[in-house]
Each structure stands twice: as structure tokens, then as C-alpha cells.
Amino acid sequence: MDALLRVENLQTHFRTEEGLVHAVNGISYALEKGEILGIVGESGSGKSVSVLSLMGLIPQPPGVISGQAFFEGKDLMQLPPEELRKIRGNKISMIFQDPMTSLNPVLTIGEQIYETLEEHTDMNEAEARERIIELLALVGIPMPEERVGQYPHQFSGGMRQRAMIAMGLACDPQLLIADEPTTALDVTIQAQIVDLVKGLQDEIGMAVIWITHDLGVVAGLVNRVAVMYAGHIVETAPVKILYKNPRHPYTIGLLGSLPRLDEDTHQELVSIKGMPPDLIDYPSGCPFTARCTYVIDKCWQENPKLSSLSEEHAIACWVDIKKGNSHDQ
Amino acid sequence: MTNKATLLRVRELKKYFPMTAGLLKRQVGAVKAVDGISFDIYQGETLGLVGESGCGKSTTGRTILQLEEPTSGEIDFNGASLNILKGNALRKKRREMQMIYQDPYASLNPRMTIGQIISEPMLIHGMKTNEGYQKVSATERLKRVYELLELVGLNPAFVNRFPHEFSGGQRQRIGIARALALEPSFIVCDEPIAALDVSIQAQVVNLLEDLQKQLGLTYLFIAHDLSMVRHISDRIAVMYLGKIVELTSRNALYKYPKHPYTKALLSAVPIPDPEVEETRERVILKGDVPSPANPPKGCNFCTRCPLAEEICFEADPAFQEVEAGHWVACHLYEQGIL
Numbered sequence: 001m002d003a004l005l006r007v008e009n010l011q012t013h014f015r016t017e018e019g020l021v022h023a024v025n026g027i028s029y030a031l032e033k034g035e036i037l038g039i040v041g042e043s044g045s046g047k048s049v050s051v052l053s054l055m056g057l058i059p060q061p062p063g064v065i066s067g068q069a070f071f072e073g074k075d076l077m078q079l080p081p082e083e084l085r086k087i088r089g090n091k092i093s094m095i096f097q098d099p100m101t102s103l104n105p106v107l108t109i110g111e112q113i114y115e116t117l118e119e120h121t122d123m124n125e126a127e128a129r130e131r132i133i134e135l136l137a138l139v140g141i142p143m144p145e146e147r148v149g150q151y152p153h154q155f156s157g158g159m160r161q162r163a164m165i166a167m168g169l170a171c172d173p174q175l176l177i178a179d180e181p182t183t184a185l186d187v188t189i190q191a192q193i194v195d196l197v198k199g200l201q202d203e204i205g206m207a208v209i210w211i212t213h214d215l216g217v218v219a220g221l222v223n224r225v226a227v228m229y230a231g232h233i234v235e236t237a238p239v240k241i242l243y244k245n246p247r248h249p250y251t252i253g254l255l256g257s258l259p260r261l262d263e264d265t266h267q268e269l270v271s272i273k274g275m276p277p278d279l280i281d282y283p284s285g286c287p288f289t290a291r292c293t294y295v296i297d298k299c300w301q302e303n304p305k306l307s308s309l310s311e312e313h314a315i316a317c318w319v320d321i322k323k324g325n326s327h328d329q
Numbered sequence: 330m331t332n333k334a335t336l337l338r339v340r341e342l343k344k345y346f347p348m349t350a351g352l353l354k355r356q357v358g359a360v361k362a363v364d365g366i367s368f369d370i371y372q373g374e375t376l377g378l379v380g381e382s383g384c385g386k387s388t389t390g391r392t393i394l395q396l397e398e399p400t401s402g403e404i405d406f407n408g409a410s411l412n413i414l415k416g417n418a419l420r421k422k423r424r425e426m427q428m429i430y431q432d433p434y435a436s437l438n439p440r441m442t443i444g445q446i447i448s449e450p451m452l453i454h455g456m457k458t459n460e461g462y463q464k465v466s467a468t469e470r471l472k473r474v475y476e477l478l479e480l481v482g483l484n485p486a487f488v489n490r491f492p493h494e495f496s497g498g499q500r501q502r503i504g505i506a507r508a509l510a511l512e513p514s515f516i517v518c519d520e521p522i523a524a525l526d527v528s529i530q531a532q533v534v535n536l537l538e539d540l541q542k543q544l545g546l547t548y549l550f551i552a553h554d555l556s557m558v559r560h561i562s563d564r565i566a567v568m569y570l571g572k573i574v575e576l577t578s579r580n581a582l583y584k585y586p587k588h589p590y591t592k593a594l595l596s597a598v599p600i601p602d603p604e605v606e607e608t609r610e611r612v613i614l615k616g617d618v619p620s621p622a623n624p625p626k627g628c629n630f631c632t633r634c635p636l637a638e639e640i641c642f643e644a645d646p647a648f649q650e651v652e653a654g655h656w657v658a659c660h661l662y663e664q665g666i667l
Contacts, residue, residue, distance in 0.1 A: 042526040042527060042528060043526055156617045158617055159617070186381035186382055186553065186618075187381070187553070187555070187594065187597040187598055188381065188593060188594060188597045188613075188614045189381075189617070190597065190599075191596075191597035191611060191613055191614075192613055192614070194599075195611070195613055213526065213527060214527075214599070215527070215601045216556070216598070216599035216600060216601045217599045219599060219600065219601050219602055219603045219605075219606045220599055220600075220603065220606030220607070220609070239603045240603045240604060243601065243602055243603050243604075244604075253528060254527060254528060255601060256531075257527055257528050257530065257531030258527065258531075258556065258601050259534075259556045259557050259559065259560035260556060260600060260601065260602070261555060261556045261559060261583065261595065261598050261600055262583075262600055262605065263559075263560070268535055268538070269531035269534060269535055269560065270531065271528065271529075271531035271532040271535055272528040272531070272532075273532075275496050275498065275499075275529070276526075
């Protein structure tokens, strides 16, 4: 068991009045030490729910979670809450999309970071204060001695996200889960944060799961990408292979629908027709069938499993686009 | 491009929002959301307006349409001075200018059917005919609604449904149909795709481009996503803290950016290609955008500019044409340093 985190057949459904919501439908992946994995998908593809499930942050009910997730040999799904609490914020920490709503407005930044240290370490207050100032400096917040006593509203959006990252790093985690950390930020600030995480990752050697809907951000940051669609991983590959040789029709469509800053010609964007499926009235075949241009009969009946094309590249699709066949293989 | 007729001419447009304090609401300052900008939009083109949040790009769009009263400056639309027009005359002019909003969830009335939403402009202004705008019967309005739904790629059978029954992309199509109801010549698109998923963004952008070709529309396309703006625009204006810092054709802006802010902004946009990303050099800006209530002395960008010289902290650079059709506001360029 060399992988830092190995997720197997994770399923998260929600019981609602309208019916069962199939948010995550059996995903498996492994993350090595020091690796950066990008999980890419549109809203509702289950990318956030999948990591929240791992961390025990989905209340059950209404959530119904099954599957396994091994972290350092322990199955996170089976751990009692108090054991999980020791790992969460300590060995695995998480930063969230919206730094505005995920910080407590009535506590100072220092107090909020101290909560983590108080829970997981036996530092006294003076040591903790020193550590907090060190952390704030590490994430590039100027004048950390002053900033430590300030409240979130005194921070700008980018600074708040830096403070969140400082909080996430407080206990030197082995895994940092970043859930759309730059979506709410402007591009120049996004570049600062991406640069920061890359630098920290180099320095500290932690593994990162970077969740985003933006294939652009991921390109320059991660080692490997998993593309999610309707609660499934439909394609996973090392980042260079995925962009150069995407094989799942959804990935191809997604890349085609992105305009590129360095494009020369003015071509019409290749859009993916239609919309993602209803997660309550979940289709029986491949969830992408209704939007796919390569459909064969089998697609409507059976959902393909993620299967390997090469050692590191896997897709979940009945049709091999490379071979150019679109009918019964 | 310059031989085209000018549809909209904006000169020295300013919009300050007063800040008040105390019991008597005494004015203590002003947020300079838009601080003296000038540009033209030519007939049939798309002018992209980009900038980070808070730079005043949406306020610019709203002020042009007189949804906000400008503090000073001139706005000429098709020969009419919008900043002077009042009341009924302004209302009549509004038929020719429409707006598509950012948030497709907040910009449609949840209690109206989409048929009612799309026909409301026609109820107020009448329908465009050969003899100008005239009141028409409900049947004719409905006919037009069917046409519009078809035009934006929605099933006309949906006419009696309510907004909550539609997805974000479909709602944005409804917003577009409403904007087209009066056959305007000019549409301000205020971040029309920012709230949509990537695969849906491309659908909406393609629709906007098709409509422009079909109907000869002129767009002011406001966005923070430079890749998308580059894709859709003919010319692009870059805004920073209430001012336009650079304005030129899409290709010149991306190939030969002159202003240090434009360069930094371009380099911050990720390109979806790991191999390009590996070799790209980034200009990472330090710090944050200053508050528009208290902009720095001198050039607005001087606090973050990696190249700032002494003069940048003292005087405000003029916005001038340095090459045919390429305007820049930067001291360094003026002095030949860049």
C-alpha cells in the first residue's frame, strides 16, 4: 500500500423528497505522496461531494455513503468520528472555494488558525502565536504581526484565501484538499495563489487534490487529472497526455469549448450540446449518452467502467474514438 | 475597422458614487467607479471590455444605457446625446439599446412565464414595424415570442413555463430573447457567461455570435475572462481602477500589449495546454487593487506596476493613440522606455 490515499468505489447519494440524488456513483483513484491531482468537472459533477464524503463532512442522513478510502492504511470510512477528527485539519486539511463565507467573521484570523493548533498540537499560546505569524508570512501576507489580530473583513479576497491556506497548512498536512480555491478570485490574484501553492508543495512536499471546473488552471499546476461527469470519473491521465490526447468524448468536448488566449484563428467554439443529466432521474446507460456524438446502441443500455488504455491513461467509454469506429466494436 | 460608422461615442465619462457619513449624510468622499473614459464603438463590431472585479466595467455599461446617471461626460448614440435626453425621449431611445445581465437566476422575474417575460418589452414599447414602434395585439406579440424562442434555440412550446423550470444556460437564452424583442441595434452584454458552466458557455457565446451575424448587432461585451473576450471581440479595452489603460484590436492586444497591466493580466490567464504552461513566463503582480474611493496619486497602476518610475507616482498618464487604432495610458510608453 504505497499510495497516500486510495479511494475505492466511493458512492454518495442523498435521500431527498424528490428522490435519491446520485451525486457520486462509484469512483476510484489513488494519490501518491507529493502528487498534485486535479479533479475537473462542471457544477453538479460530484467533485466537491466526493472529497467532502472522504472527510466525513457529509451528514448522514440525508447522505448515504459507501465505499472505501485508505489513508495511511486506515479506511477513513470506517473510522469513528473522534479518530477522523484527529486526522482532519491535521494530516488532511481542506481549503474552500469562498474565503468570505468559510472564515468566521467574529474571530480574528489568528484565533481561527489557533483553533487548529489547539486541537492537534500541544503548543502553548506563545508558541502558537509564533507559529501563526510564521504561517502568515509563509503564504505571503505582509506585516503578519499586525495581520494576526485582524478580522476577516479587514482582508481582501486574495488575502483571505491566503489566510485559509495558512490555516490549512498549520499542522503540516500530508494532503491538502483545495476545493475551487481560486474560483472567486480575479485572474491576477488567482495567478498569485496558484504560484503560492506550487511553491509550498515543492517546499513541504505535501500531496494536493485541486478541485476545479477550469481546465486552464489545472494545466500548469497538477501532475494528473481526473475528469468527472455526473458522479463518475470518465477519464484520468497524466496532465500532458490528457491535453494532448484526450480520449473521452466529454473531455474532448470540454477542451473544444475553451477559447484559448493564444489562438490565432477565429473559429467557432465546439460546444457540447444539451445539459448534464438529472441526478435524480439518473440514466441507466452512460450518463453522457444524450450529449455524445459517438453514440452506439450499447451506450444507452450499460454504463462503461473506467478501463485502461495504457498504464496511466484510463477512460470510461464504449467507443474507441482513436480507431474511428462508431459502431459495435 | 476605422472606416466603419461610429454607433456609440463616449467621451470623458465619469461616474462617481458619493460616500456619506453621519446623521446629516454629509458627503465625505466619492467612489470613482468610472473616472474619465473615452472610446468609440463602430457599427456591427464587438468591443470587449475587460478588467478585474471592481474596475468599473459594469458601471460603464450601465452608465452608457443611462441606468446610472453619469457624473459628467458625453455619450452619443447614433447621433443622440444620451446624457442630455430625459424622460420620454430617453425611453424611446432605449428601444435601440438593450442589456443582457450576468446572473440568469436574478434577472428573470420568477412569477412571470417566459412568454410574459419576453413580451414585456413589446407591451411597453410596442413592436418595431416599418412605421416605427407601434402597439400590437396580444396574438402578434405571442407570434413574435415564438419567433424569438426559436431564434435563441429554445422550444416555443415552453412559452408558458416559469424560469425555475430552466437551467442556467437556458435562462440566459431567455434573457437574450428578451433583449432582442425590440430589435435593438446595440446590446450591452454584462458578463453574460460568467455564471455558466464551461460547456454551456460555449453554447451561449456561439449563439451571440450567430445572432450578431444574422441581425447585424453591435455588442459591448463586458467580461473578466480574457480568453473568451479575445474570442468574441473585434477590439478590446482593458480597464483598471475606473480608467481604460489600453484599447486596440484583439490581435494587437494579445500579440503586442503595451501597458504593463495588460501584460500582467495576459500572463496571468492560464492556457489549457500543459506544455505551453511549462515554458510560459508569468508576470505575477504584487498586492491587490487599491480602493476606487482612494486611488493612488499619479498613475492608478503605480502601486502594483513592476516597472514604475518616479513620474508614475506623480502624474496621471494621458490616454493617447500611439499607433493607428492603438491607445495606451502609460508614462513609460510615452518616454520610450517600453
